[in-house]
Amino acid sequence: MPKFLIERDIPGAGNYTPQQLTAISESSCRSLRGIDTEVQWLTSFVTADKIYCIYIAPDEEVIRRHAFEGGFPANVITQIHSVVDPNYADA
Template identity: 80%
Template sequence: MPKFLIERDIPDAAHLTREQLTAISKSSCSTLRGIDTEVKWLTSFVTADKIYCIYIAPDEEIIRRHAFEHGFPANIITLIHSTIDPTHADA
């Protein structure tokens, strides 16, 4: 199944509290369960004014639907074609 990088513009994201991030996570998971059980949220990275998320999903449209129903932006959705990491240097 395709993997996507979602860029979400969230002003002051770095200042979200642990409790706020937990609430966002719970809400996101609940919304996902109501949309499509094939969609998987793998991880997210919180930066100063953005949250970057990695999802596995059938297509971009279902990610947009999740963002709309969850009430969070999905400003840029990019299909991930491949990944690399330091272990590739040892090959």
């Protein structure tokens, strides 16, 4: 199943409290349970004004639906084709 990087524009996200991040996480998980059991949220990275998420999903439409139902943006959705890391340099 394809893997996607989702860019969410959320001004001030870097200043969110642990409680606010927990609330976002709970909303995301609730929304996912109602959409598709095949969709997996792997991880998210919080920056000053954005949250970047990695998901495994059948297609972009499922991710857009998840964002709509969860009440948060999915401004840019990009399919990930490959992953590289420092281990490639050691080959």
